[in-house]
Amino acid sequence: MLLSHYLGLLENSEKQLTDAFEHVSRKHKDEPDIEQICQKLSAWSREHHGKIMSFVEKYSEEQSNEPANLKRDLFTQKRSGSLALLRDLHDVWLLTQEVQLCWIVIRQAALGLRDEELKACYAFCSARTKRQGDWLLGRIKQAAPQTLLVAEE
Amino acid sequence: MKETRDSIADIWGSRTGYEGQWPVRVDERVEEEPDHWVQSACVLCSNGCGCDIGVKDGRIVGVRGRAVDSVNHGRLGPKGLHGWVANNSPDRLTKPLIRRNGKLEEATWDEAMSLIVSKSKELIDKHTASSIGFYTSGQLFLEEYYALGVVGKAGLGTPHMDGNTRLCTATAAAALKVSFGSDGQPGSYSDLDTTEAILHVGHNIASQQTVLWMRVLDRLAGPNPPKLVVIDPRATYTVEKATVHLAPRVGTNIPVMNGLLHLIIEAGQINQEYIDAHTLGFEELKQIVAKWTPDRVERLTGVPADKLREAAHILGTCNSLVSTALQGVYQSMQATASAVQVNNLHLLRGLIGRPGSGIYQMNGQPTAQSTRECGADGDLPGFRNWGNEEHIQQLADLWNVHPDQIPHWSPPTHAMQLWRYCEQGSIKMLWISGTNPLVSLPDLARARKILAKEDLFVIVQDAFPTETTALADVVLPAAIWGEKTGCFTNVGRTVHISHKAVDPPGEARSDFDIFVDYSQRMDFRDKDGNPLLTSTWQTTEDAFNAWRECTRGRPCDYTGMSYAKLTGGSGIQWPCNEQYPDGKPHLYEDGVFSTDIDYCETYGHDLETGAPRSKDDYKLLDPKGKAFLKGVDYEPPHEEPDESYPLWLTTGRLVYHFHTRTKTGRSKALYDAAPDSYVQLATEDAARYGIAEGDMVEVTSRRGKVLEPARIGDIEPGLVFIPFHYGYWDKPDRPRAANELTLTEWDPVSKQPHFKYAAVRIRKV
Ligand code: SF4
Numbered sequence: 001m002l003l004s005h006y007l008g009l010l011e012n013s014e015k016q017l018t019d020a021f022e023h024v025s026r027k028h029k030d031e032p033d034i035e036q037i038c039q040k041l042s043a044w045s046r047e048h049h050g051k052i053m054s055f056v057e058k059y060s061e062e063q064s065n066e067p068a069n070l071k072r073d074l075f076t077q078k079r080s081g082s083l084a085l086l087r088d089l090h091d092v093w094l095l096t097q098e099v100q101l102c103w104i105v106i107r108q109a110a111l112g113l114r115d116e117e118l119k120a121c122y123a124f125c126s127a128r129t130k131r132q133g134d135w136l137l138g139r140i141k142q143a144a145p146q147t148l149l150v151a152e153e
Numbered sequence: 154m155k156e157t158r159d160s161i162a163d164i165w166g167s168r169t170g171y172e173g174q175w176p177v178r179v180d181e182r183v184e185e186e187p188d189h190w191v192q193s194a195c196v197l198c199s200n201g202c203g204c205d206i207g208v209k210d211g212r213i214v215g216v217r218g219r220a221v222d223s224v225n226h227g228r229l230g231p232k233g234l235h236g237w238v239a240n241n242s243p244d245r246l247t248k249p250l251i252r253r254n255g256k257l258e259e260a261t262w263d264e265a266m267s268l269i270v271s272k273s274k275e276l277i278d279k280h281t282a283s284s285i286g287f288y289t290s291g292q293l294f295l296e297e298y299y300a301l302g303v304v305g306k307a308g309l310g311t312p313h314m315d316g317n318t319r320l321c322t323a324t325a326a327a328a329l330k331v332s333f334g335s336d337g338q339p340g341s342y343s344d345l346d347t348t349e350a351i352l353h354v355g356h357n358i359a360s361q362q363t364v365l366w367m368r369v370l371d372r373l374a375g376p377n378p379p380k381l382v383v384i385d386p387r388a389t390y391t392v393e394k395a396t397v398h399l400a401p402r403v404g405t406n407i408p409v410m411n412g413l414l415h416l417i418i419e420a421g422q423i424n425q426e427y428i429d430a431h432t433l434g435f436e437e438l439k440q441i442v443a444k445w446t447p448d449r450v451e452r453l454t455g456v457p458a459d460k461l462r463e464a465a466h467i468l469g470t471c472n473s474l475v476s477t478a479l480q481g482v483y484q485s486m487q488a489t490a491s492a493v494q495v496n497n498l499h500l501l502r503g504l505i506g507r508p509g510s511g512i513y514q515m516n517g518q519p520t521a522q523s524t525r526e527c528g529a530d531g532d533l534p535g536f537r538n539w540g541n542e543e544h545i546q547q548l549a550d551l552w553n554v555h556p557d558q559i560p561h562w563s564p565p566t567h568a569m570q571l572w573r574y575c576e577q578g579s580i581k582m583l584w585i586s587g588t589n590p591l592v593s594l595p596d597l598a599r600a601r602k603i604l605a606k607e608d609l610f611v612i613v614q615d616a617f618p619t620e621t622t623a624l625a626d627v628v629l630p631a632a633i634w635g636e637k638t639g640c641f642t643n644v645g646r647t648v649h650i651s652h653k654a655v656d657p658p659g660e661a662r663s664d665f666d667i668f669v670d671y672s673q674r675m676d677f678r679d680k681d682g683n684p685l686l687t688s689t690w691q692t693t694e695d696a697f698n699a700w701r702e703c704t705r706g707r708p709c710d711y712t713g714m715s716y717a718k719l720t721g722g723s724g725i726q727w728p729c730n731e732q733y734p735d736g737k738p739h740l741y742e743d744g745v746f747s748t749d750i751d752y753c754e755t756y757g758h759d760l761e762t763g764a765p766r767s768k769d770d771y772k773l774l775d776p777k778g779k780a781f782l783k784g785v786d787y788e789p790p791h792e793e794p795d796e797s798y799p800l801w802l803t804t805g806r807l808v809y810h811f812h813t814r815t816k817t818g819r820s821k822a823l824y825d826a827a828p829d830s831y832v833q834l835a836t837e838d839a840a841r842y843g844i845a846e847g848d849m850v851e852v853t854s855r856r857g858k859v860l861e862p863a864r865i866g867d868i869e870p871g872l873v874f875i876p877f878h879y880g881y882w883d884k885p886d887r888p889r890a891a892n893e894l895t896l897t898e899w900d901p902v903s904k905q906p907h908f909k910y911a912a913v914r915i916r917k918v
Pocket of ligand 1: 197225
């Protein structure tokens with residue numbers, strides 16, 4: 001059974017998302033809404049991560065080293081200027097999509113396994129992941145025109 | 154001099170207990186006998202009391218209440234009776250000023266406007282119209298807001314338009330939209346005449362809306378007094394009359410409201426039939442509030458469980474209920490979510506849409522409702538939905554412009570974001586009208602730095618020199634109330650006309666004339682090359698008639714109103730149209746709310762993150778006229794007292810002053826009644842710090858410090874209070890504006906800043 005493979009992928013992605021929100025919160029603390037909401041959303045991901053861990057243990061018979069390779073090339077360059085906020089939010093949004101997709105895949109397995117707990121965990125976490133993505137998208141849409149048309153480097 | 158009552162010493166005047174109709178009492182104060190009276194309404198708070206302006210030899214010499222007016226039945230409070238004196242103040246701005254070599258110097262209108270126009274054109278060329286922002290007020294008239302809305306949205310096409318209403322009433326609007334799909338107060342002031350119970354949450358009505366409070370006081374003095382529940386951390390005048398007073402810790406409105414709803418649901422005092430027929434979301438709400446048992450509420454908020462039960466009993470058993478909320482809710486943590494809980498209370502009990510039951514998501518400023526209606530702030534004219542292409546098309550048709558000319562590609566820029574863009578340098582011209590942000594914004598040190606920036610061109614349009622005009626590049630002298638004709642809506646949807654009584658001083662012009670002049674000079678044109686709407690507006694009545702068309706079919710329908718109809722009698726509530734020629738006292742009588750997907754003003758937000766909901770998400774909910782019941786769990790404030798800053802600071806208002814005292818500070822009687830700021834401390838805290846009444850106290854937060862004389866008592870230990878009105882124009886010698894201390898942060902949904910809490914330390918100096 002390769003479910004543990006995907007759970008590992010998910011667990012790793014939620015961890016990255018936790019760190020990413022935390023990072024953006026600190027980096028853009030001059031934007032008060034970014035600082036606070038990102039802290040809140042980071043806490044959500046941390047909580048999700050905790051919940052997923054119990055399933056990682058439950059289905060741990062087959063380990064995979066996939067998660068170690070996952071590390072995306074995000075937040076690597078030292079960005080600055082007004083584009084930085086937009087690009088950082090963009091990257092975090094990509095991470096939320098990664099998490100969301102993992103959930104969709106895992107949910108299919110949960111249905112097959114009739115694992116009610118995993119299904120409930122999916123329902124709780126993936127709804128919040130959608131809200132994370134929605135918030136990011138709203139904020140990106142707000143920042144985009146000003147950044148691309150008016151702001152200078 | 155004739156004065157029917159001394160409103161300074163006796164703020165609310167004598168009592169006439171009543172049942173049925175609130176009796177008339179005409180309050181009047183004139184310095185000389187007027188040769189004629191001109192119809193108006195007071196603009197010193199959101200009550201908007203009908204009044205007449207007394208004129209003698211072309212000067213305002215006094216005011217009297219209008220007996221026929223449905224809002225005040227002739228009464229006026231201290232601000233209304235004395236505030237007009239400011240119009241005659243010798244320090245009015247009478248000529249445009251332009252900054253030359255670092256100094257503001259007198260200029261002609263032509264020079265000032267030409268400079269603004271050439272600057273605008275240069276910026277649009279280089280950086281698009283998104284480099285220009287407008288920051289207006291809750292003080293202008295409806296026609297002026299609409300003119301500004303059209304100039305900004307159809308002329309320039311900038312998304313950056315908001316006002317200081319964001320600081321005072323954004324949450325009121327947000328909460329109404331969240332629950333009912335559109336802005337607009339469901340009830341009517343007349344509900345106070347018959348209601349069995351009143352709930353005031355974070356609303357010091359006795360000091361804010363003195364005349365509305367007279368109505369409550371007169372009910373309390375009558376044969377069948379309503380029960381009064383007041384939620385406020387301070388012992389205010391309002392609290393003195395409470396049947397039950399709940400004093401929660403700062404930032405804990407949500408647990409208290411959740412606790413009340415929980416008790417009412419548990420006791421089976423809800424109207425299940427109404428809930429099933431007219432609302433969505435009951436089960437989720439029930440689950441959320443179920444966690445808030447009285448004991449848990451007590452532990453977190455400090456409100457004794459028994460008191461909470463007492464309050465819940467009143468709110469759960471009354472057959473009619475009027476609730477009001479203001480800044481104690483709107484400027485606190487979880488602002489929109491807490492305000493929504495007040496709406497939930499009425500929905501759960503089915504106490505809405507009929508006489509005796511109303512919700513007042515109050516406004517702080519007199520004409521804030523007009524800003525929201527007309528689209529001079531983050532809203533679109535006529536409560537249109539920025540996410541609804543059809544609504545944008547309607548505006549485009551009205552103005553005969555391409556729909557993409559009207560910015561609607563993202564949520565509208567809110568005030569705090571606007572200031573942030575100025576700080577970052579991507580807004581390069583900021584046009585401020587009728588407000589004084591350098592006293593009213595949070596974190597003043599940051600605000601001052603922004604306005605002083607070299608690369609920000611600042612235009613300030615005001616009647617008086619203020620802390621803000623001092624930093625402007627161009628100052629435009631504006632006419633004010635009494636010197637121009639226009640309409641405005643009070644918090645209860647009542648529209649008043651205010652006729653011009655006297656000429657403005659010197660070369661001062663109305664805000665309306667200034668915006669129309671700008672539009673003409675900018676040569677804004679519609680799709681067919683004709684001058685944009687504003688250029689065909691000769692008078693404010695033309696603008697009012699255009700505005701009427703804009704409201705057709707929308708919740709704030711003005712089509713049945715006209716200058717003629719508004720003149721002579723009482724103010725009129727919207728909607729006013731063929732069906733309701735005299736206005737409509739209650740919205741949602743049929744339990745059908747403005748939530749239909751094609752009609753609603755918003756597709757809503759995530760209450761916790763503020764993320765806007767898309768049309769597709771909304772389709773899934775498909776409320777079809779049902780109201781939303783929404784709840785959230787408690788979140789602690791973002792800054793809490795710690796070792797270095799061990800006390801809570803909260804801010805608020807005084808009965809004698811309005812906002813930054815630009816007007817009330819220029820009325821001798823009001824000035825003398827409350828000449829200076831202060832810091833209010835609990836007796837225990839005063840003893841701990843060795844502070845006696847009147848001692849000078851230094852109050853410091855992470856952002857700044859102020860020096861205030863101490864006033865001791867009537868406040869919970871651990872909390873200190875400073876009134877927010879005071880700045881520097883009349884007393885530059887010591888830091889005293891409360892907003893030196895407050896935080897730059899805001900509610901995720903309404904984007905209203907959190908003024909009501911900050912961590913501070915104090916010491917005697
Ligand atoms: S209650 Fe408000 S509107 Fe009425 S007189 Fe007083 S300040 Fe003016």
